[in-house]
Amino acid sequence: MTDDIFDQMSSAISGVALARPVGRITQIAGGIVSIAGLSDAACVGDEVRVIGGTAGGEIVRTSGASIEALIDGTTEGLGLGSNVVLLPRTKFAPHASWIGRVIDPHGKPLDGRPLLPGTRAQPVSAAPPPASERRELGPRLSTGFAVFDTILPIVRGQRIGLFAGSGVGKSTLLSSLAKKVEADVIVIGLVGERGRELREFVEKSLGPDGMARSIIVAATSDRPAQVRRRCPQAATAVAEYFRDQGLHVLLLIDSVTRFAEAHREVAVAAGETANLRGHPASTPAAIAGLCERAGPGTENSGDITAIYTVLVAGSDMEEPVADMLRGVLDGHVVLDRNIAERGRYPAIDVTRSVSRSLPEAANKAENALIQHARRLLGTYAQSELMIQAGLYSTGSDSKIDEAIAAHDALDAFISAEGTHGVAGAFHLLQKALQT
Numbered sequence: 001m002t003d004d005i006f007d008q009m010s011s012a013i014s015g016v017a018l019a020r021p022v023g024r025i026t027q028i029a030g031g032i033v034s035i036a037g038l039s040d041a042a043c044v045g046d047e048v049r050v051i052g053g054t055a056g057g058e059i060v061r062t063s064g065a066s067i068e069a070l071i072d073g074t075t076e077g078l079g080l081g082s083n084v085v086l087l088p089r090t091k092f093a094p095h096a097s098w099i100g101r102v103i104d105p106h107g108k109p110l111d112g113r114p115l116l117p118g119t120r121a122q123p124v125s126a127a128p129p130p131a132s133e134r135r136e137l138g139p140r141l142s143t144g145f146a147v148f149d150t151i152l153p154i155v156r157g158q159r160i161g162l163f164a165g166s167g168v169g170k171s172t173l174l175s176s177l178a179k180k181v182e183a184d185v186i187v188i189g190l191v192g193e194r195g196r197e198l199r200e201f202v203e204k205s206l207g208p209d210g211m212a213r214s215i216i217v218a219a220t221s222d223r224p225a226q227v228r229r230r231c232p233q234a235a236t237a238v239a240e241y242f243r244d245q246g247l248h249v250l251l252l253i254d255s256v257t258r259f260a261e262a263h264r265e266v267a268v269a270a271g272e273t274a275n276l277r278g279h280p281a282s283t284p285a286a287i288a289g290l291c292e293r294a295g296p297g298t299e300n301s302g303d304i305t306a307i308y309t310v311l312v313a314g315s316d317m318e319e320p321v322a323d324m325l326r327g328v329l330d331g332h333v334v335l336d337r338n339i340a341e342r343g344r345y346p347a348i349d350v351t352r353s354v355s356r357s358l359p360e361a362a363n364k365a366e367n368a369l370i371q372h373a374r375r376l377l378g379t380y381a382q383s384e385l386m387i388q389a390g391l392y393s394t395g396s397d398s399k400i401d402e403a404i405a406a407h408d409a410l411d412a413f414i415s416a417e418g419t420h421g422v423a424g425a426f427h428l429l430q431k432a433l434q435t
């Protein structure tokens with residue numbers, strides 16, 4: 001955190017390569033070009049650029065004397081024999097001065113202002129801390145949302161999924177969490193958003209207050225698949241940098257679905273087949289590898305608390321990416337379109353959401369309140385159609401009567417926001433249950 005600007009400058013200058021290997025294009029097939037003459041120097045994941053043109057690409061396969069690169073954009077204008085230069089490996093070195101900035105997955109600024117890298121390169125695809133050395137999940141965090149402070153607690157080092165269809169309030173909820181959750185630094189990875197959406201998120205949803213403690217790593221939808229795939233990995237590397245400084249980082253990734261789609265594009269170009277419910281066989285490992293890097297740190301480091309969003313069409317939780325992700329996380333929160341349509345935000349369907357930090361994260365009395373609230377919400381949800389259709393007559397079932405009586409108060413409780421803290425939120429829940 002204390003690098004001198006001169007250290008940063010000399011480190012940046014020392015990374016400049018004076019000589020670069022050059023190869024020649026030998027084949028062009030779809031978006032893939034084969035290049036001869038670079039196989040001794042190049043590794044999978046390295047980048048190349050066509051000399052005299054604008055096309056670049058990432059090496060996705062090496063075979064014998066040839067390497068194959070997935071080209072960014074179009075191969076139009078490329079020909080056999082064109083010279084291709086192997087670019088020096090990008091040094092991705094996060095730094096405290098990146099806070100408040102919007103960067104791309106290679107650590108380059110996207111907000112039009114100069115940005116210096118730090119002095120310590122961070123691997124973009126790092127291994128997670130050894131499981132045996134990791135601490136346990138930490139204490140409950142104050143989130144600014146009554147429902148997350150009680151029924152669906154988020155604890156330090158927890159990794160949760162936010163499952164939502166399009167337009168049900170995911171971005172709004174993420175930006176509120178970025179502004180309100182107790183954390184030292186917020187790192188937000190935005191994959192595949194449109195340029196306009198990125199700007200709106202930074203300027204309107206997050207605003208200057210949210211940006212003051214955030215770093216946004218973004219790869220908009222027009223960026224090549226390999227850059228979009230790198231985006232959440234780079235955001236995680238930034239979070240790891242701050243975790244290793246002993247800080248508590250909140251990492252928000254929007255969305256794992258777009259990460260999985262970008263991974264599929266790259267993997268299929270590299271020769272895999274997408275035969276695992278529409279995804280290549282490497283997708284579950286890619287998702288698990290990404291999410292495992294967040295979580296509690298080791299003895300001398302901080303923690304990464306992470307929220308990953310997943311796009312689910314028609315609230316289909318069996319959809320492949322949702323299914324793969326649920327298995328590796330410590331909880332999931334479902335946003336429901338019907339709830340959003342009746343105007344209750346955040347549109348969390350508590351009955352289908354789970355925080356695996358319970359029951360440890362709450363005491364006995366608090367767990368009893370949570371179970372009571374869940375029972376009432378569950379009973380109401382099961383009978384909702386009947387109640388709405390006017391087919392239920394009061395007095396027929398005391399449990400349904402109780403659920404109907406508490407419904408409006410619980411609904412208001414779920415949308416309550418504020419600075420009540422965890423104790424205050426439980427007090428609100430108790431009041432809602434006494435209605």
Ligand SMILES: Nc1ncnc2c1ncn2[C@@H]1O[C@H](COP(=O)(O)OP(=O)(O)OP(=O)(O)O)[C@@H](O)[C@H]1O
Pocket residue numbers: 164165166167168169170171172173345346
């Ligand atoms: N807390 C809120 N209070 C009031 N309205 C809200 C709230 N959250 C979301 N909305 C409404 O829902 C709309 C969509 O919200 P948002 O952009 O957050 O959804 P999204 O799921 O991120 O959408 P997309 O999938 O298109 O990115 C907003 O324009 C707003 O009208």
